Amino acid sequence: MAETDEERAKRYAELEASYPTLTAEEYTRRSRRSVLTGGAAALAGLAGWRWIQNSPEDRNIPAPLRDVHEANEALWRALHRDNHLAPTFDSSRSSMMRVNGRRGIDNEIDLASWSMSVRDEGEEIRTHTMDAVLELPKQEMTVEHKCVEGWSHIVTWGGVRFSDFLEAHHPDKLASPTEFVSLETPDRGFYVGIDWASMLHPQTLLAYELQGEALDQDHGAPLRLVTPLKYGIKQLKRIGVIEFTNTQPADFWGERGYDWYAGL
Amino acid sequence: MTSTLEPDIDGPAPPAAKMKHPRAVRWMHWINFPLLMLMIWTGYRIYWADLRDPFVLGVGDYSFFEFWPGWINENLELERRLARGMAFHFSFAWLFTLNGIAYGLYTWRSGEWRQIVPERGTLRDSLQVFLHDLGIGRSKPLPPQARYNGAQRLTYSFILVLGAIEVLTGLAIYKPTQLSLLTTLFGGYESARLIHFGITIVFLVFFVVHLLQVGRAGWANFMSMVNGYEKQKTSSEGSHHG
DSSP: OOOHHHHHHHHHHHHHTSSSSEEEHOOOHHHHHHHHHHHHHHHHHHHHHHHHHHOOEEEEEEEHHHHHHHHHHHHHHHHHTOOOOOOOOOOOGGOOOOOOOOEEEEEEOOOGGEEEEEETTTEEEEEEEEEHHHHHEEEEEEEEEEEESOOOOEEEEEEEHHHHHHHOOOOHHSSSSEEOOOEOOOSOOOOOOEHHHHHSSSEEEOOOOOOOOEOOGGGTOOEEOOTTTGGGGGSSSSOOOOEEEOOOOOOTTGTTTOSSSOOO | OOOSOOOOOTOOOOEEEEEEEEEHHHHHHHHHHHHHHHHHHHHHHTTTTSSSSSEEEEETTTEEEEEHHHHHHHHTOOOHHHHHHHHHHHHHHHHHHHHHHHHHHHHHHHHHHHHHHHHTHHHHHHHHHHHHHTSSSSTTOOOOOOSSSSSHHHHHHHHHHHHHHHHHHHHHHSSTTTTTHHHHHHSSHHHHHHHHHHHHHHHHHHHHHHHHHHHHHHHHHHHHHHSSSSEOOOSSOOOOOO
């Protein structure tokens, strides 16, 4: 049976009648106490705000915010699963991407003489040419590239899995992994640090193609890092050095106020 | 000896104030206010980082309004500071979320939801209240209400649902790979971002209307969100809005 308007009015009246009441005197006392409590809470909030703003900076943001970045990192690293994949798209939905930064690649290089140094805690262990990459199975992947600035763009990459590269050339590292991988441009004008799990993810590529064509220098020729697990600020162009390390690597944008992890 | 025939002038005075907002709701309301302002401000810092392709309100090729027109930022000389915006946004989002969860649990467990969820008749009531507020049909009595009238039930419930969607779309944009199911649920990254932004605009509109209505409803109503009790009028009339 539907409730009539009269029944509803009665129910409302009963509900309202169930609430306690105060005398004028009690009300005044209560108001005074509430205003004092509220004022104290507002001051505490303001003090907390000023404490954050006046805290010493840790890599360009107040230290408490850096601490939260690190707590967030611990949470999302714990939740990382290799089988959680970034959505992929049909390549027909992809198009050429803008060039958003030239740090570390602002001069043209001779691609023929390019090589990539692989280091372990600072010690060079190998130098690779493009052949070491091109001999591995090629992966094509159409994913959404996301920038910290908010824009995103669906692009098609071609390259090899970093995990395949390790398996082929540095299998000992698969057996005894380090916590981080550091990547640098040849001139060290740009550098990033990435956690091991993200590097080993099946969608993390050493890429040499964009939109079905060889990378141009503005997009990181001859070889760049691509991973939909990180914002673009981590996807270093023109790899010069790859280093395995257990010390958290320096990170260009991480030093400038951004989250070191920058995971997606 | 008091005679029963004489008026009882020393008897219990009529209640001066009646309880309106429970302590928990008042705390959560006032904690939410600065948190939401902070989230909106830091959210705009993120949004402003890339204005090459702004969100535009329009139909087809015709646009009414661009968020935000360039002159707003130029005139206010607002700093962008994206990294700081992200750091604040991803820190305080947890507090905003926890406050929302606490509110949801409290409202559910305490039975307070009975005062706020829309029910049969709410839509009809809210239309009448809306017209009344515009000065139309004031000769008709307002529909019966408990703490909130129909328009308030509808608006507050809507805003609460939007708050939950705002948190979920926020997570969908924050971790689009690790939480890709959630991102897909909102139609993908771009779509989740647009919903997240759109809800923020609705919050801003709500905020303005809320302030106007609280101003109209008067001091006693405002104080009830501070001390929990609303001072009763000697001759009761009208409805309260907030």
